[in-house]
Amino acid sequence: MSEEAVMTHLRLDPDNVGEQDAESLLEAIKGDVRYEEVIHGCLNCGVCSGSCPSHRFFDYSPRIVVQTVLSGDAQAVKDMMDEYIWACAQCYTCAMRCPFHNSPGGLVMIMREVAVWRGMEAVHRLLKPYGRVLLKVLSIGNQLTPDMIQPDFFPDWGPKIPWSSTDLAIKRKAIPVYTLQVTTSAWRVSPQTSYELYTIYEETGVFRLIEQIDPNLYEVVSDMVEDLRDTIESSR
Amino acid sequence: MATSPISDKVRTSGWEFITKTVDKRAIMKAAPKDPREELAELEAKGEVKVIHITEENRPIEVETLLGRTKRIPTNKLWHHKSCGQCGNIPGYPTSIMWFMNKLGLEFLDETHQTSCTAWNYHGSGTSNLVALASVAVRNWHRAYETGYFPLIHCGTSFGNYKEMRNLLIEHKDLRDEVRRIMAKVGRELVIPEEIVHYSEWLHVLRHQIAALKIHDLSSIITTVHPACHVWKLVPEDVIYDPNIYGGQRPAPTTAILLALGAQVADYSTWYDCCGFGFRHILTEREFSRSFSLERKIKVMVEEANSDVAITQDTGCTTTLDKNQWIGKAHGYNYELPVMADVQFAALAAGADPYKVVQIQWHTSGWEKLLDKMGVDWRTSKAEYEAYLEELKAGREPEQLYVPPVENLNLH
Numbered sequence: 001m002s003e004e005a006v007m008t009h010l011r012l013d014p015d016n017v018g019e020q021d022a023e024s025l026l027e028a029i030k031g032d033v034r035y036e037e038v039i040h041g042c043l044n045c046g047v048c049s050g051s052c053p054s055h056r057f058f059d060y061s062p063r064i065v066v067q068t069v070l071s072g073d074a075q076a077v078k079d080m081m082d083e084y085i086w087a088c089a090q091c092y093t094c095a096m097r098c099p100f101h102n103s104p105g106g107l108v109m110i111m112r113e114v115a116v117w118r119g120m121e122a123v124h125r126l127l128k129p130y131g132r133v134l135l136k137v138l139s140i141g142n143q144l145t146p147d148m149i150q151p152d153f154f155p156d157w158g159p160k161i162p163w164s165s166t167d168l169a170i171k172r173k174a175i176p177v178y179t180l181q182v183t184t185s186a187w188r189v190s191p192q193t194s195y196e197l198y199t200i201y202e203e204t205g206v207f208r209l210i211e212q213i214d215p216n217l218y219e220v221v222s223d224m225v226e227d228l229r230d231t232i233e234s235s236r
Numbered sequence: 237m238a239t240s241p242i243s244d245k246v247r248t249s250g251w252e253f254i255t256k257t258v259d260k261r262a263i264m265k266a267a268p269k270d271p272r273e274e275l276a277e278l279e280a281k282g283e284v285k286v287i288h289i290t291e292e293n294r295p296i297e298v299e300t301l302l303g304r305t306k307r308i309p310t311n312k313l314w315h316h317k318s319c320g321q322c323g324n325i326p327g328y329p330t331s332i333m334w335f336m337n338k339l340g341l342e343f344l345d346e347t348h349q350t351s352c353t354a355w356n357y358h359g360s361g362t363s364n365l366v367a368l369a370s371v372a373v374r375n376w377h378r379a380y381e382t383g384y385f386p387l388i389h390c391g392t393s394f395g396n397y398k399e400m401r402n403l404l405i406e407h408k409d410l411r412d413e414v415r416r417i418m419a420k421v422g423r424e425l426v427i428p429e430e431i432v433h434y435s436e437w438l439h440v441l442r443h444q445i446a447a448l449k450i451h452d453l454s455s456i457i458t459t460v461h462p463a464c465h466v467w468k469l470v471p472e473d474v475i476y477d478p479n480i481y482g483g484q485r486p487a488p489t490t491a492i493l494l495a496l497g498a499q500v501a502d503y504s505t506w507y508d509c510c511g512f513g514f515r516h517i518l519t520e521r522e523f524s525r526s527f528s529l530e531r532k533i534k535v536m537v538e539e540a541n542s543d544v545a546i547t548q549d550t551g552c553t554t555t556l557d558k559n560q561w562i563g564k565a566h567g568y569n570y571e572l573p574v575m576a577d578v579q580f581a582a583l584a585a586g587a588d589p590y591k592v593v594q595i596q597w598h599t600s601g602w603e604k605l606l607d608k609m610g611v612d613w614r615t616s617k618a619e620y621e622a623y624l625e626e627l628k629a630g631r632e633p634e635q636l637y638v639p640p641v642e643n644l645n646l647h
Contacts, residue, residue: 011365012364033410053511109361113363116361117361117364127360129518130359130519133360140350142350144319144320161599167624167628170627173627175594177636186320186323187349189350192348193350196421200374210362213362
């Protein structure tokens with residue numbers, strides 16, 4: 001398979017951020033290697049929506065997502081990618097129950113990926129509150145770390161949260177497992193591990209994507225990557 | 237409000253339809269191929285290396301949804317930790333390691349692991365299939381080169397790794413891409429014989445663990461929240477047992493609670509998610525709060541009179557635990573303790589509630605539950621507070637486990 005075919009089939013080209021023609025977006029969704037596994041047909045029975053958590057609280061229905069994609073109405077699919085599909089809670093109850101073995105949650109995931117890799121407008125707004133997670137996941141591969149649990153960010157979690165962030169270093173030291181006695185990562189991550197992770201992000205276009213859709217975050221991450229690479233390579 | 241006999245009948249038939257017909261109908265009638273057979277074929281052709289479960293791993297056999305046999309290794313395990321657990325619920329991994337020490341089992345917990353990155357993927361879409369598969373294979377290969385078998389702590393990692401295994405087996409071009417990337421980091425494409433979640437490990441050892449119990453749990457009413465990414469992603473790989481809800485629901489977690497002698501109460505929304513939502517817990521908080529309260533906590537308390545909600549995954553523990561306090565603003569005055577099955581089992585077996593189970597990080601009141609279980613948390617709290625002062629004064633911390641030096645590579 002050619003490099004270009006692999007790119008379309010398995011992952012999108014980060015240099016195509018901005019290519020938002022509706023037909024091209026639908027083509028990218030249907031071209032994903034997983035598409036054939038998540039959609040097999042649709043009876044329009046609504047069992048998926050009947051058990052969907054997000055359907056209870058948002059204007060969102062997995063049945064409508066599947067029906068719209070199957071209808072081939074590219075503009076309607078594009079409109080849906082802008083906001084609608086981001087209500088999905090990714091619980092896969094729909095997939096567990098669909099008599100056709102569809103996975104509407106899996107379809108939504110492909111659509112989200114296409115929306116992000118094509119830099120759709122809503123993505124910038126949707127990802128904004130996500131910056132802290134992205135910084136951690138890109139720099140050390142963790143998605144949540146002890147120092148992220150701060151009362152300012154989680155005032156609705158109640159009066160015990162300030163305890164979790166006070167004297168954090170000592171409280172983490174009191175966890176009787178050596179790898180966990182840290183505050184800025186979930187566990188001690190060896191520099192070699194981050195080094196390998198950066199190669200994965202580079203080779204799969206993830207760093208290039210971040211550079212395109214969030215240049216400020218990319219600047220911070222690329223400084224960290226450079227520093228770590230210098231450290232590792234000079235120690236060899 | 238009392239319901240009429242007619243609506244009861246309708247509700248019952250609807251309930252049976254959901255639990256006995258819809259959930260299992262599709263998959264039972266058109267069983268997917270067993271990926272492990274295809275993996276063995278690929279291995280025979282020299283296409284992939286397989287991390288095998290050996291006698292040293294002391295596997296125990298169980299049955300999955302389709303009646304297939306799954307071997308769960310119990311010894312010589314490589315901890316694939318969860319960032320959400322380690323970062324926010326530290327008593328989760330420590331309880332697992334505490335039991336492994338108690339049972340004299342060999343394990344490796346070290347610094348060469350990344351998260352699966354799937355939480356971020358589900359929440360933000362800022363990754364792709366090749367990156368997810370490469371992260372998975374990098375972690376698997378690290379376990380492989382140490383000679384330990386990977387034990388996955390997080391439910392999302394478990395679900396994601398089952399998906400990645402299946403996709404890698406099905407698609408040669410994905411294997412080729414991942415192999416190319418692994419060569420750049422000095423690693424190879426390896427795939428484990430089984431993807432194993434810690435709750436499965438706990439399940440197969442439940443009788444040995446129950447034998448360590450020192451507290452009577454017969455008056456404790458538990459409710460179980462089965463984690464979506466554990467049992468709804470690649471559902472055919474999940475353990476079912478005819479003795480647990482007639483084989484209609486996943487067996488892990490419920491089975492260990494029964495083995496421990498606790499009561500397990502049913503509730504009508506058992507199959508619902510917790511409200512975590514991946515991005516919702518951070519960016520659509522109203523949804524997480526409302527869903528966890530309305531569809532889980534309220535039902536567990538009002539229908540089942542639950543003393544404690546027992547979980548088997550990371551995000552669910554956090555979502556159900558942290559979102560109760562804010563409910564007071566709307567008159568929801570529930571205070572249902574939330575903890576993982578392994579933490580509950582550790583408390584029952586006499587683990588220190590502060591130093592080992594790290595219960596102090598949980599926000600919904602757990603004190604009444606521990607009193608009902610007969611756990612002396614007050615002494616534990618006093619000792620913990622004194623211990624914190626000693627640590628501040630420079631004392632070296634106590635350790636359940638320290639990785640061998642060669643596995644640190646901290647530079």
